[in-house]
Amino acid sequence: MSILEGIFEKKSTSWTYSPIAAQQAPAGNPPQQLLPDRCYLHVFLRSMKILNTRELWKNYYPTTHSHIELGDISGKTANFNTVTTPGNLQAIDAAHVDLIVNISQRLLGPVPYRGGGLKLEIGLFSIKEQDLLKPFVSLLSNLSTLGGVSFLSAALPYAKPLEDGISLLTNTADTRLEIGLNTEFKDLTTGYYVVMRKDVDEININEVHVSPNDYRLLDKHGKTIKDAPYMVLEIMASTTREDYYNIPEVAASYNSLRSLLATGKTDEAKAALENLKRVMYNSPELIFSDSKEIFKKISQQVSEQLESLSPTKVSINGQLESLTLPKQLFLPELSEVLEGVQHYEGYNGYQENFLGVKVARPDLNKYQGDITCLTGSASTVLNYLNYSVELSSSRKFPFYSASNINGAAFKKAERSDRWRRDTRIAFDSQYGGELYSADHSNFDRGHMTKREDVQWGDQIGIAERAADSTFFFTNAVPQHARLNQRIWRKLEDYILHTEAVKNGYKISVITGPVLRAEDPTFLTRVNQIAVKLPTLFYKIVYYLKDGKDLYRTGFLMSQKSLLEKNNIIETSQLEALESAIPPFMDFDKAATYQVTVATIEKLTGLTFASAAEMFQDDKPIELIEKQVDVLESMPQGLDFDYSFGIANITL
Incomplete structure (x- = not known):
């Protein structure tokens, strides 16, 4: 042709x-x-x-x-x-x-x-x-x-x-x-x-x-x-193929192996492992060295699972006997098999003095016993390119994700969508693909630090690597698509493109879920664990007004109604979430999503860096929570003007 x-x-x-x-x-x-x-x-x-x-x-x-x-x-x-x-x-x-x-x-x-x-x-x-x-x-x-x-x-x-x-x-x-x-x-x-x-x-x-x-x-x-x-x-x-997990014949063979292990059919699983080896070694989509490395990782994980079924010595009536204790075998998503081969060189993290004045990471004093540490270290801060995260041990979601945005150095880059666990912390201290592929998981892997926010640098290659570094599960929280892909994204695009990129500004942004004991439970247990899903999300923007005075402004959005209407959570638990809200008169819920940082501090239990605020609002928190709830009936698409009602946010 x-x-x-x-x-x-x-x-x-x-x-x-x-x-x-x-x-x-x-x-x-x-x-x-x-x-x-x-x-x-x-x-x-x-x-x-x-x-x-x-x-x-x-x-x-x-x-x-x-x-x-x-x-x-x-x-x-x-x-x-x-x-x-x-x-x-x-x-x-x-x-x-x-x-x-x-x-x-x-x-x-x-x-x-x-x-x-x-x-x-x-x-x-x-x-x-x-x-x-x-x-x-x-x-x-x-x-x-x-x-x-x-x-x-x-x-x-x-x-x-x-x-x-x-x-x-x-x-x-x-x-x-x-x-x-x-x-x-x-x-x-x-x-x-x-x-x-x-x-x-x-x-x-x-x-x-x-x-x-x-x-x-x-x-x-x-x-x-x-x-x-x-x-x-x-x-x-x-020399490696990052999208290997999308190769149709490889994915089909691996998923068959995974299913057999999960149902305890170990002999059939061993045969399926050999079949997977043949498929991978003969795949026209892989070079041999890559096939060998990927299969080696899969084989190691299968061996570890099978070894966990080895008889255990237990005492019965004073006599030691060998028993094989019941256990559900588990293999990760195929996309997560190579998570042991990660490169973190150059991950500079969130810079507190990025604006020329200090904007410290949030203070987590209230949660000192619930912060995930890096393996073999007392450090709790996970640094990525241009942003940092600290993770809740009990919830496996971030307390916050803090990023630096340099609008003048922003670069366009291709989206990778290569989600993976962070191997610097324990495998089971973070959710992976198993949460986002579970039954009733009608939600997105919601970036806390937006991919494009850190997509900047002197060279396009640097910007592309920074963007790719946002695809760690430690930077994700379940968000319903009507929140993540519409109004939340509209707010993110306003901050990045309308303000930072268009005007060449530097800003610092802190984003995260509000983690509360009253959060509703996901309908599906993940790895036999009940998962509480956050309903509220906050975002705080720090900027210099007139190039000298530090200001901040806060935003809050809720997905409570979206989770309830789309059969994602156990709705009986919503009574606990709403029990403290006294009766009050209805009003336009879409009127504004801007709140004071003091409101966010009360809800999260975190302490944020001090700065001046132009926006002031003395409404009670209960009223604000109802106001920021994103509804199923809201107009679709990004072209709708949601009218954030941003007060004097001229960066």
């Missing part, structure tokens, strides 16, 4: 295409030749530049298409196709197009590199807006998502429909190629590559740089190149 080949024949053959030297590109991915069966291959479209070239079309869709051919373990060729229209470029007004878009679109990977070359076609097309066109582009984009770019077995069924659809899309009078590349990499080398609609004699590629902030192209003076369309590509390699 070659969708672009015929198009290129009609275009200038002097478009510039070249690798970018290491000293002219972001650090961390120098040019290195890939070795067969030693690594996984990744290909990204990092940024693209479009120009105002379609004045006669009122609106159009800049749409990228890529087609990649790569050899697989059987010696055959695997095809991967993508079609995407970045959300901020849909139906764009042609009169206002002069954009550089940092999309970091994954075109391929991670897939095992088996040797040989890689054929790549990629094109940026202008597609005239029509009534029937938008759903067609959306359909192709959805097929791309379903097929994926990392699993050979998943991509295969969608290859032909995508090829046919792309061919129809790109061979019409209303589709025009802005910039494209049709090439074959015979000896794959990591690094950055640029293709530009500019004659090779018009530009010295040795003077072109890729910005470490957003991947835009810069000239020798550090100025943005604006006079030609271009695309920046990156080829990467990794």
Whole structure:
């Protein structure tokens, strides 16, 4: 297949295409030749530049298409196709197009590199807006998502429909190629590559740089190149595959093994373990060294579980006898198998003097006997990149998650969704995937420190690693989707994007659940443990007003009604939660979610760093709790104006 080949024949053959030297590109991915069966291959479209070239079309869709051919373990060729229209470029007004878009679109990977070359076609097309066109582009984009770019077995069924659809899309009078590349990499080398609609004699590629902030192209003076369309590509390699647990055949075999162990069928479980070994060692989705390491971890955990069934000596009527005590065997979620291989280097944690004045972590004096310690240490603070957490031993949820936000250094980055336990503390001192996959778990893994809040740094790689560090279960608390994905997220986006990023501010944020003895119990026991689910969540923002005086403002939201209405908690226990609330007159619950920090201190039992507050409210706590409850009947979506009623929060 070659969708672009015929198009290129009609275009200038002097478009510039070249690798970018290491000293002219972001650090961390120098040019290195890939070795067969030693690594996984990744290909990204990092940024693209479009120009105002379609004045006669009122609106159009800049749409990228890529087609990649790569050899697989059987010696055959695997095809991967993508079609995407970045959300901020849909139906764009042609009169206002002069954009550089940092999309970091994954075109391929991670897939095992088996040797040989890689054929790549990629094109940026202008597609005239029509009534029937938008759903067609959306359909192709959805097929791309379903097929994926990392699993050979998943991509295969969608290859032909995508090829046919792309061919129809790109061979019409209303589709025009802005910039494209049709090439074959015979000896794959990591690094950055640029293709530009500019004659090779018009530009010295040795003077072109890729910005470490957003991947835009810069000239020798550090100025943005604006006079030609271009695309920046990156080829990467990794020695491990972090999404191994999503490989369909591996996940199916592991879950069968897990189920057999949980039901006590040990002989069948041993056979299932051998079958899993065969599946993993022969998987086209894994390199052998990775298969071996992952299976070794699984085998060790199965052995530990089986050894726990060994006879125990007990005294019966004064005689020692060997008995096998009943026990339910347990294997973690497949995504958690490799949690023993974690890297915490450079995890600087929350910085108390980040704003130039001290904003201390919350004082937990009231809970000194209930704070989780790091294994082999008296320390209780878990440091991550740009944020820190302290965990409740009894509840296994964080008391708080404190973060530093640098709006001026914010970077866009791809979301990892690689949730895992923190191996610096005991396995059973934190909930993992078993809580969020249990029956009736109609809730999200709610980030306390938002992924994007810590997604900053001098280099994109630093920001990406910081964002990934928020996917520890120690930073998560169950939140219903109507809270986590809507109004809570709306508040987080307001703080980060409307204030910090837009204005380049530095702020510090402390977030957490309100952990109370009266919290309702989750309907499902997890590892035979009754789990109390928090109903209230707080967020405190510290900022400098006029660059000198320290201020703070607090927010509070409740998911009590959402947990009750969606059959997640034992509702009989809500009486204890509400027994202290005297009768009072109803009012608009969505009026405001802003509260005084003193209110949060009374509810949590924590003490927060002192600062001035503009918002004042003398309502009783019982009334505030009812006011901040998020209801099932509230409007859906992020476009609804929830009107936070933020008082004088000009950072």
